Amino acid sequence: MTEMPALLDLAASAARHAAARQSMIAQNVANADTPGYLAFDLEAFSPQVGADGMRRTHPGHLGAGDGAARRIALDAVANDPNGNGVTLEDQILRGIEAQRAHGRAVTIYSTTMDMLRAGLGRR
Amino acid sequence: MNDLSNAINVLSSGMRSQGRRLVHIAENISNADTPGYRRKTVDFQAMVDGGRRSGAVEVGPVRLDRSDLPRIHDPDHPMADEGGYYDGSNVQLVVELADAREAQRSYEANLKMFEQVRRMSSQLMDVLRR
Numbered sequence A: 001m002t003e004m005p006a007l008l009d010l011a012a013s014a015a016r017h018a019a020a021r022q023s024m025i026a027q028n029v030a031n032a033d034t035p036g037y038l039a040f041d042l043e044a045f046s047p048q049v050g051a052d053g054m055r056r057t058h059p060g061h062l063g064a065g066d067g068a069a070r071r072i073a074l075d076a077v078a079n080d081p082n083g084n085g086v087t088l089e090d091q092i093l094r095g096i097e098a099q100r101a102h103g104r105a106v107t108i109y110s111t112t113m114d115m116l117r118a119g120l121g122r123r
Numbered sequence B: 001m002n003d004l005s006n007a008i009n010v011l012s013s014g015m016r017s018q019g020r021r022l023v024h025i026a027e028n029i030s031n032a033d034t035p036g037y038r039r040k041t042v043d044f045q046a047m048v049d050g051g052r053r054s055g056a057v058e059v060g061p062v063r064l065d066r067s068d069l070p071r072i073h074d075p076d077h078p079m080a081d082e083g084g085y086y087d088g089s090n091v092q093l094v095v096e097l098a099d100a101r102e103a104q105r106s107y108e109a110n111l112k113m114f115e116q117v118r119r120m121s122s123q124l125m126d127v128l129r130r
Helices: A003-030 A086-121 B001-029 B092-127
Strands: A040-041 A071-073 B045-051 B052-057 B072-073 B085-087
Touching: A003 A040, A003 B001, A003 B052, A003 B092, A071 B072, A086 B045, A086 B072, B001 B052, B001 B092
Parallel strands: none
Antiparallel strands: A040 A071, B045 B052, B072 B085
16 A cells, blocks of 8 residues: 555656656747757656655755756757757657656556545545 | 646747747738838747746847848839839748748647647646546
8 A cells, every 4th residue: 555655656756757848848849940049858757856865955966866857958959050959840749758658647646546545445 | 737837838939929920921921012121030039037048939129131122124113213223122922931831830830739738737637626
């Protein structure tokens, strides 16, 4: 029974990660015609992110993450004449990916909740 | 949820900017035969909110294309000079149409992402509703 809240935590942080990623991709798409803008994305979700363990609580700390996924630059070079580095097709695909990850996490969350309710006999 | 509403703000700023761009393209096309008309262009720039970039986009000030106006020979034209020439407009319809098509594609991409974000937040609402 103690795995259930941990599973809820995991599903919630996966959904949060997918939402943060979708928000970054939204910025890329909105700036698809802004001169000099380069696209970026969030690094992939890992269960360690936000888990217990060493965590950075001060910017001067070394060797531990601050609990949030880091953003990574997608292209080092711009492929448009105006210095813009956003490829719309790529961004839409990434958006679909984030949406599916979010749907998966939310489904796991609600299924776990259903199981908890069933365990409590309040189905 | 905060991320998702931020995404919706950013995407609607993208659609608004592409719409403004299309307005200027429409002005250029309708004035393609106006003597002395210079083509209008806008640049997109990152929106700065309270000193930091919010990730949203806005259109910058309108700029006029400073390239030379074509000299058109028509001695009967009321604006023609002694040599029978007058200044046309520097609008090129092919360029405007290509620009309009690009704005339309970007607008569609923004709308598509908007739809995805909306679906994600309605999934979250469904969890709350249970």
